[in-house]
Protein backbone atom coordinates (compact mmCIF):
# COMPACT_ATOMS: atom_id res chain seq x y z
CA UNK A 1 0.00 0.00 0.00
CA UNK A 2 2.25 2.75 -1.24
CA UNK A 3 2.65 6.46 -0.94
CA UNK A 4 -0.44 8.16 0.52
CA UNK A 5 1.43 11.45 0.68
CA UNK A 6 2.18 11.24 -3.02
CA UNK A 7 -1.13 9.73 -4.09
CA UNK A 8 -3.38 12.17 -2.26
CA UNK A 9 -1.01 15.12 -2.22
CA UNK A 10 -1.10 15.23 1.58
CA UNK A 11 1.34 17.43 3.41
CA UNK A 12 3.00 16.59 6.72
CA UNK A 13 1.37 18.42 9.62
CA UNK A 14 -2.25 19.17 10.42
CA UNK A 15 -4.57 18.57 7.46
CA UNK A 16 -8.20 19.65 6.97
CA UNK A 17 -11.10 19.68 4.50
CA UNK A 18 -10.69 17.66 1.31
CA UNK A 19 -7.39 16.21 2.50
CA UNK A 20 -9.20 14.66 5.48
CA UNK A 21 -12.07 13.53 3.24
CA UNK A 22 -9.70 11.96 0.71
CA UNK A 23 -7.68 10.29 3.44
CA UNK A 24 -10.77 8.74 5.02
CA UNK A 25 -12.15 7.73 1.60
CA UNK A 26 -8.86 6.06 0.76
CA UNK A 27 -8.79 4.30 4.13
CA UNK A 28 -12.39 3.09 3.71
CA UNK A 29 -11.67 1.83 0.23
CA UNK A 30 -8.44 0.08 1.15
CA UNK A 31 -9.57 -1.34 4.48
CA UNK A 32 -7.50 0.47 7.05
CA UNK A 33 -8.29 2.94 9.83
CA UNK A 34 -6.45 5.56 11.83
CA UNK A 35 -6.12 5.28 15.58
CA UNK A 36 -7.35 8.40 17.39
CA UNK A 37 -5.04 9.06 20.29
CA UNK A 38 -6.24 11.07 23.29
CA UNK A 39 -3.45 13.48 24.19
CA UNK A 40 -3.21 15.45 27.40
CA UNK A 41 0.26 17.02 27.25
CA UNK A 42 3.17 17.73 24.94
CA UNK A 43 4.67 14.46 26.18
CA UNK A 44 1.74 12.30 25.00
CA UNK A 45 1.59 14.27 21.73
CA UNK A 46 5.21 13.50 20.87
CA UNK A 47 4.83 9.85 21.88
CA UNK A 48 1.97 9.48 19.38
CA UNK A 49 3.73 11.45 16.64
CA UNK A 50 6.89 9.41 17.05
CA UNK A 51 4.85 6.22 16.61
CA UNK A 52 3.21 7.54 13.44
CA UNK A 53 6.57 8.65 12.05
CA UNK A 54 8.21 5.27 12.67
CA UNK A 55 5.20 3.32 11.36
CA UNK A 56 4.93 5.65 8.33
CA UNK A 57 1.24 6.31 8.90
CA UNK A 58 -1.10 9.26 9.34
CA UNK A 59 -2.71 9.66 12.75
CA UNK A 60 -5.57 11.35 14.56
CA UNK A 61 -4.67 13.32 17.69
CA UNK A 62 -7.57 14.39 19.84
CA UNK A 63 -8.25 16.16 23.11
CA UNK A 64 -11.22 15.31 25.27
CA UNK A 65 -13.01 17.97 27.29
CA UNK A 66 -11.16 16.87 30.44
CA UNK A 67 -7.91 16.36 28.54
CA UNK A 68 -8.15 19.92 27.22
CA UNK A 69 -8.67 21.28 30.73
CA UNK A 70 -5.68 19.24 31.84
CA UNK A 71 -3.63 20.68 28.98
CA UNK A 72 -4.45 24.15 30.32
CA UNK A 73 -3.53 23.05 33.86
CA UNK A 74 -5.64 21.56 36.64
CA UNK A 75 -4.90 24.59 38.80
CA UNK A 76 -7.33 26.85 36.94
CA UNK A 77 -11.10 26.85 37.11
CA UNK A 78 -13.11 25.37 34.25
CA UNK A 79 -16.09 27.67 34.86
CA UNK A 80 -17.93 28.28 31.62
CA UNK A 81 -15.58 25.77 29.95
CA UNK A 82 -12.81 28.39 30.02
CA UNK A 83 -10.01 25.95 30.78
CA UNK A 84 -11.24 23.38 28.24
CA UNK A 85 -11.50 26.03 25.51
CA UNK A 86 -8.07 27.50 26.31
CA UNK A 87 -6.47 24.07 26.72
CA UNK A 88 -7.78 22.67 23.44
CA UNK A 89 -6.66 25.81 21.59
CA UNK A 90 -3.21 25.56 23.21
CA UNK A 91 -2.99 21.88 22.23
CA UNK A 92 -4.02 22.74 18.67
CA UNK A 93 -1.31 25.39 18.29
CA UNK A 94 1.28 23.08 19.82
CA UNK A 95 0.33 20.18 17.53
CA UNK A 96 0.20 22.48 14.50
CA UNK A 97 3.75 23.66 15.10
CA UNK A 98 5.34 20.34 16.01
CA UNK A 99 3.57 17.83 13.70
CA UNK A 100 5.34 18.89 10.45
CA UNK A 101 8.69 18.08 12.07
CA UNK A 102 7.57 14.43 12.37
CA UNK A 103 6.71 14.29 8.65
CA UNK A 104 3.22 12.76 9.06
CA UNK A 105 -0.25 14.08 8.23
CA UNK A 106 -2.28 14.66 11.38
CA UNK A 107 -6.04 14.98 11.80
CA UNK A 108 -6.49 17.34 14.74
CA UNK A 109 -9.72 16.43 16.48
CA UNK A 110 -11.69 17.02 19.68
CA UNK A 111 -13.55 14.23 21.46
CA UNK A 112 -17.08 13.79 22.95
CA UNK A 113 -19.03 17.00 23.46
CA UNK A 114 -22.31 16.37 25.26
CA UNK A 115 -25.14 18.91 25.49
CA UNK A 116 -23.90 20.45 28.73
CA UNK A 117 -20.45 20.93 27.17
CA UNK A 118 -21.66 22.75 24.03
CA UNK A 119 -20.10 26.05 25.26
CA UNK A 120 -16.77 24.23 24.85
CA UNK A 121 -17.53 23.41 21.21
CA UNK A 122 -18.83 26.95 20.63
CA UNK A 123 -15.60 28.40 22.03
CA UNK A 124 -13.45 26.17 19.83
CA UNK A 125 -15.50 27.01 16.75
CA UNK A 126 -15.09 30.72 17.49
CA UNK A 127 -11.35 30.04 17.42
CA UNK A 128 -11.78 28.09 14.15
CA UNK A 129 -13.61 31.01 12.62
CA UNK A 130 -10.95 33.51 13.67
CA UNK A 131 -8.15 31.22 12.45
CA UNK A 132 -9.98 30.71 9.16
CA UNK A 133 -10.28 34.48 8.62
CA UNK A 134 -6.56 34.86 9.10
CA UNK A 135 -5.16 31.68 7.50
CA UNK A 136 -7.93 30.30 5.28
CA UNK A 137 -8.12 27.06 7.30
CA UNK A 138 -9.89 26.16 10.56
CA UNK A 139 -7.75 25.72 13.69
CA UNK A 140 -8.97 22.13 14.17
CA UNK A 141 -9.45 19.56 11.40
CA UNK A 142 -12.42 18.08 13.12
CA UNK A 143 -14.68 18.07 16.16
CA UNK A 144 -17.05 15.61 17.75
CA UNK A 145 -20.54 16.47 18.93
CA UNK A 146 -22.18 13.80 21.06
CA UNK A 147 -25.88 14.26 21.77
CA UNK A 148 -26.50 10.52 21.88
CA UNK A 149 -28.03 10.76 25.36
CA UNK A 150 -30.68 13.19 24.08
CA UNK A 151 -33.74 12.42 21.92
CA UNK A 152 -32.76 11.37 18.38
CA UNK A 153 -34.51 14.31 16.67
CA UNK A 154 -32.71 16.83 18.86
CA UNK A 155 -29.43 15.00 18.32
CA UNK A 156 -29.69 15.07 14.53
CA UNK A 157 -31.08 18.60 14.14
CA UNK A 158 -28.50 20.12 16.50
CA UNK A 159 -25.68 18.20 14.84
CA UNK A 160 -26.93 19.57 11.50
CA UNK A 161 -26.70 23.13 12.85
CA UNK A 162 -23.09 22.63 13.91
CA UNK A 163 -22.22 21.01 10.59
CA UNK A 164 -23.75 24.06 8.90
CA UNK A 165 -21.47 26.33 10.88
CA UNK A 166 -18.41 24.18 10.07
CA UNK A 167 -19.20 23.82 6.36
CA UNK A 168 -17.68 27.12 5.09
CA UNK A 169 -14.29 26.14 6.47
CA UNK A 170 -14.67 22.47 5.42
CA UNK A 171 -14.36 21.13 8.91
CA UNK A 172 -15.17 17.54 9.74
CA UNK A 173 -17.83 16.74 12.34
CA UNK A 174 -18.16 13.38 14.07
CA UNK A 175 -21.47 12.62 15.72
CA UNK A 176 -22.73 9.79 17.91
CA UNK A 177 -25.95 7.83 17.76
CA UNK A 178 -26.68 5.04 20.17
CA UNK A 179 -24.65 4.93 23.31
CA UNK A 180 -21.14 3.81 24.05
CA UNK A 181 -21.32 2.05 27.36
CA UNK A 182 -18.89 2.27 30.24
CA UNK A 183 -17.38 5.32 31.84
CA UNK A 184 -15.14 7.95 30.33
CA UNK A 185 -14.26 11.45 31.30
CA UNK A 186 -17.03 11.72 33.88
CA UNK A 187 -19.83 10.47 31.60
CA UNK A 188 -21.10 7.27 33.15
CA UNK A 189 -23.03 4.89 30.89
CA UNK A 190 -22.44 1.77 32.91
CA UNK A 191 -26.13 1.17 33.56
CA UNK A 192 -27.82 2.01 30.25
CA UNK A 193 -30.34 -0.29 28.65
CA UNK A 194 -28.63 -2.75 26.30
CA UNK A 195 -30.90 -1.94 23.34
CA UNK A 196 -29.60 1.61 23.15
CA UNK A 197 -26.08 0.23 22.77
CA UNK A 198 -27.02 -0.95 19.26
CA UNK A 199 -27.85 1.69 16.65
CA UNK A 200 -30.63 0.91 14.15
CA UNK A 201 -30.06 1.24 10.35
CA UNK A 202 -33.02 3.65 10.02
CA UNK A 203 -31.21 6.05 12.36
CA UNK A 204 -28.08 5.92 10.22
CA UNK A 205 -30.10 6.66 7.10
CA UNK A 206 -31.90 9.51 8.87
CA UNK A 207 -28.55 11.06 9.79
CA UNK A 208 -27.06 10.52 6.36
CA UNK A 209 -30.06 12.07 4.66
CA UNK A 210 -30.01 15.12 6.93
CA UNK A 211 -26.28 15.79 7.00
CA UNK A 212 -25.07 14.97 3.47
CA UNK A 213 -26.85 17.91 1.76
CA UNK A 214 -24.99 20.23 4.17
CA UNK A 215 -21.47 18.88 3.73
CA UNK A 216 -19.66 15.62 3.00
CA UNK A 217 -17.38 16.08 6.03
CA UNK A 218 -19.06 13.97 8.68
CA UNK A 219 -18.76 10.58 10.32
CA UNK A 220 -20.93 8.55 12.64
CA UNK A 221 -20.00 6.81 15.86
CA UNK A 222 -22.67 4.15 15.88
CA UNK A 223 -23.26 1.90 18.84
CA UNK A 224 -22.57 -1.76 18.14
CA UNK A 225 -22.02 -2.86 21.71
CA UNK A 226 -18.98 -0.65 22.32
CA UNK A 227 -17.89 0.10 25.83
CA UNK A 228 -15.47 2.79 27.02
CA UNK A 229 -12.71 1.41 29.18
CA UNK A 230 -11.61 -2.11 29.84
CA UNK A 231 -13.82 -4.30 32.02
CA UNK A 232 -14.47 -7.93 32.70
CA UNK A 233 -16.45 -9.41 29.80
CA UNK A 234 -20.14 -8.65 30.42
CA UNK A 235 -23.42 -9.36 28.69
CA UNK A 236 -23.01 -6.71 25.99
CA UNK A 237 -21.46 -8.25 22.92
CA UNK A 238 -19.56 -6.29 20.30
CA UNK A 239 -21.31 -6.78 16.95
CA UNK A 240 -19.22 -5.05 14.28
CA UNK A 241 -21.22 -6.86 11.57
CA UNK A 242 -24.08 -4.47 12.33
CA UNK A 243 -22.06 -1.82 10.52
CA UNK A 244 -22.29 -3.84 7.31
CA UNK A 245 -26.07 -3.80 7.64
CA UNK A 246 -26.04 -0.02 8.06
CA UNK A 247 -23.89 0.43 4.96
CA UNK A 248 -26.14 -1.88 2.91
CA UNK A 249 -29.26 -0.07 4.14
CA UNK A 250 -27.91 3.37 3.18
CA UNK A 251 -26.45 2.15 -0.14
CA UNK A 252 -29.83 0.64 -1.00
CA UNK A 253 -31.69 3.88 -0.19
CA UNK A 254 -29.20 5.86 -2.25
CA UNK A 255 -29.39 3.30 -5.07
CA UNK A 256 -25.63 3.66 -5.05
CA UNK A 257 -22.91 1.41 -6.42
CA UNK A 258 -20.80 2.60 -3.51
CA UNK A 259 -21.17 -0.28 -1.08
CA UNK A 260 -19.80 1.74 1.85
CA UNK A 261 -21.23 5.26 1.68
CA UNK A 262 -20.92 5.97 5.42
CA UNK A 263 -17.80 6.86 7.44
CA UNK A 264 -17.96 5.09 10.78
CA UNK A 265 -15.97 5.69 13.96
CA UNK A 266 -15.24 2.98 16.51
CA UNK A 267 -15.44 4.24 20.09
CA UNK A 268 -14.35 2.32 23.14
CA UNK A 269 -11.67 0.42 21.23
CA UNK A 270 -9.52 -0.44 24.24
CA UNK A 271 -9.63 -4.12 25.09
CA UNK A 272 -11.23 -5.19 21.77
CA UNK A 273 -9.77 -8.04 19.72
CA UNK A 274 -7.82 -7.43 16.52
CA UNK A 275 -10.47 -9.50 14.72
CA UNK A 276 -13.25 -7.19 15.92
CA UNK A 277 -11.24 -4.14 14.87
CA UNK A 278 -10.56 -5.54 11.44
CA UNK A 279 -14.15 -6.65 10.89
CA UNK A 280 -15.36 -3.15 11.81
CA UNK A 281 -12.71 -1.54 9.61
CA UNK A 282 -13.81 -3.73 6.71
CA UNK A 283 -17.30 -2.26 7.15
CA UNK A 284 -16.22 1.35 6.83
CA UNK A 285 -14.70 2.32 10.18
CA UNK A 286 -12.01 4.89 9.37
CA UNK A 287 -11.12 6.04 12.89
CA UNK A 288 -10.75 3.99 16.05
CA UNK A 289 -10.60 5.74 19.42
CA UNK A 290 -8.09 4.35 21.86
CA UNK A 291 -7.69 5.93 25.24
CA UNK A 292 -7.72 3.51 28.15
CA UNK A 293 -5.07 1.19 26.67
CA UNK A 294 -2.82 4.17 26.05
CA UNK A 295 -3.22 5.50 29.58
CA UNK A 296 -2.14 2.09 30.75
CA UNK A 297 0.77 1.97 28.32
CA UNK A 298 1.96 5.45 29.35
CA UNK A 299 1.88 4.49 33.01
CA UNK A 300 3.77 1.25 32.42
CA UNK A 301 7.01 2.97 31.43
CA UNK A 302 6.93 5.31 34.44
CA UNK A 303 5.97 2.53 36.85
CA UNK A 304 8.66 0.15 35.66
CA UNK A 305 11.31 2.87 35.71
CA UNK A 306 10.45 3.95 39.23
CA UNK A 307 10.18 0.36 40.50
CA UNK A 308 13.53 -0.55 39.00
CA UNK A 309 15.35 2.59 40.16
CA UNK A 310 13.63 3.17 43.47
CA UNK A 311 16.92 3.20 45.44
CA UNK A 312 18.10 6.11 43.26
CA UNK A 313 14.92 8.11 43.75
CA UNK A 314 14.62 8.37 47.52
CA UNK A 315 17.03 11.23 48.06
CA UNK A 316 18.76 13.77 45.85
CA UNK A 317 22.16 12.48 46.96
CA UNK A 318 23.03 8.94 48.03
CA UNK A 319 22.25 5.61 46.37
CA UNK A 320 23.52 1.99 46.46
CA UNK A 321 26.76 3.16 44.82
CA UNK A 322 27.67 5.43 47.72
CA UNK A 323 26.26 7.97 50.21
CA UNK A 324 27.66 10.91 48.24
CA UNK A 325 26.49 9.80 44.78
CA UNK A 326 24.09 12.29 43.12
CA UNK A 327 20.77 11.02 41.71
CA UNK A 328 20.11 13.90 39.36
CA UNK A 329 20.34 11.84 36.22
CA UNK A 330 17.68 9.47 37.63
CA UNK A 331 15.09 12.08 38.59
CA UNK A 332 15.47 14.40 35.62
CA UNK A 333 11.97 14.36 34.02
CA UNK A 334 13.58 13.91 30.62
CA UNK A 335 14.61 10.47 31.83
CA UNK A 336 11.56 9.13 33.64
CA UNK A 337 8.82 10.89 31.64
CA UNK A 338 10.57 9.64 28.52
CA UNK A 339 10.10 6.04 29.69
CA UNK A 340 6.32 6.52 29.57
CA UNK A 341 6.61 8.03 26.11
CA UNK A 342 8.46 4.93 24.92
CA UNK A 343 5.83 2.48 26.20
CA UNK A 344 2.97 4.66 24.92
CA UNK A 345 4.67 4.94 21.55
CA UNK A 346 5.00 1.16 21.34
CA UNK A 347 1.26 0.76 22.00
CA UNK A 348 0.41 3.29 19.26
CA UNK A 349 2.71 1.45 16.84
CA UNK A 350 0.79 -1.74 17.66
CA UNK A 351 -2.54 0.01 17.05
CA UNK A 352 -1.36 1.24 13.64
CA UNK A 353 -0.44 -2.33 12.84
CA UNK A 354 -3.75 -3.73 14.16
CA UNK A 355 -5.71 -1.21 12.06
CA UNK A 356 -3.54 -1.92 8.98
CA UNK A 357 -2.35 1.69 8.70
CA UNK A 358 1.37 0.89 9.01
CA UNK A 359 3.39 1.85 5.95
CA UNK A 360 0.55 3.75 4.30
CA UNK A 361 2.48 6.99 3.80
Ligand SMILES: [Zn+2]
Nearest residue numbers: 180267268289
Ligand atom coordinates in the same frame (compact mmCIF):
# COMPACT_ATOMS: atom_id res chain seq x y z
ZN1 LIG B 1 -15.83 7.70 22.86
